Amino acid sequence: MKNIKLTLQYDGTRYKGWQKQKEEDNTIQGKLEALLSKMTEEEIQLHGCGRTDAGVHALNYVANFQTSKDLTAEYILDYCYKYLPQDIQIMQVEEVPLKFHARYNAKSKTYVYSIYNYKYRDVFNLKYATHVEEPLDIDKMREATKYLIGTHDFQSFTTLKSKTKSTVRTVHSINFTKDGDYINISYTGDGFLMNMVRIITGTLIEVGLGIIPPEEVEDIRDKKERKYAKAVAEAKGLFLKEVYY
Incomplete structure (x- = not known):
């Protein structure tokens, strides 16, 4: 075998x-x-x-x-x-080796979310980035991530319905890079819940647009209810970049 x-x-x-x-x-x-x-x-x-x-x-x-x-x-x-x-x-x-399992042996993963932040869309990248027309305040978005890095209960940031599975995860880092009008957010953690990266990204976009202040992210996290993190970023901007063993 x-x-x-x-x-x-x-x-x-x-x-x-x-x-x-x-x-x-x-x-x-x-x-x-x-x-x-x-x-x-x-x-x-x-x-x-x-x-x-x-x-x-x-x-x-x-x-x-x-x-x-x-x-x-x-x-x-x-x-x-x-x-x-x-x-x-x-x-x-x-x-x-026969004992290797792609899921169970994974120690951490990195996802990258791509945002095209410009008034007009980029027709050649429509399938691979989310278009946000209004300018995003990256400094405020970065400030909000301090409430997400570390080991927390991310129940507010998942669509997972199970009452038996743990919603505690460890996020090692959240980094921002800017390339022209593209903003890339890189998430590395021990694992991510269903829609977790997309919901966090949607929330950070709201922070960047001034809809909510950075410190409200802590309150959303601590309430541990999905209804408080309302925004979900589109799937098309998300990439699984790397799996670490």
């Missing part, structure tokens, strides 16, 4: 997210499992490093599967390149 690790990238625009759904096979996992099952002539179960929502992109997504077939990394890479849609690309294939 071989355990195969895949590193891939994808444009999530036309997909219903990573995770395979019973009623919807237009997912990244669904497309890959179908192809890998055909390639190996086995029923493949693909384990991903986490879920990405519909419309979210990935620059370095990690997944693994096990197979009894003696296939080389080069063969798997070439097969996937030939038959996958052009918006899903396997970049690296490697055999790893």
Whole structure:
């Protein structure tokens, strides 16, 4: 038995997210499992490093599967390149120990959210950044992040409905970079809840627009109720950048 690790990238625009759904096979996992099952002539179960929502992109997504077939990394890479849609690309294939699991062994992840902050939209980047017309105050946005960095209960910043799963997470850093009219917000943490990065980004955009003051983010966090963090940034601006093991 071989355990195969895949590193891939994808444009999530036309997909219903990573995770395979019973009623919807237009997912990244669904497309890959179908192809890998055909390639190996086995029923493949693909384990991903986490879920990405519909419309979210990935620059370095990690997944693994096990197979009894003696296939080389080069063969798997070439097969996937030939038959996958052009918006899903396997970049690296490697055999790893059987105990490796893409999700359970991940120690931290980095997501990047891209904002185009200019009066007029950029037609060549509509699928990969959220357009905010009014000027954003990055200093105020950065000030607000001090209430989010560290270990906190992020229940206000998730759409997770489960009452049994913990909503405590550790955010190691939130950094801002500016490239012309593009503002990129980089989030690194031990893990992120459903829609957590998008809700935090939506809240930071409200801070940057002067809708709420930076210190209100602490109050929203401490109330631990989803209704207080109302804004959700669009999926299209979010990228899974890196997974660390």
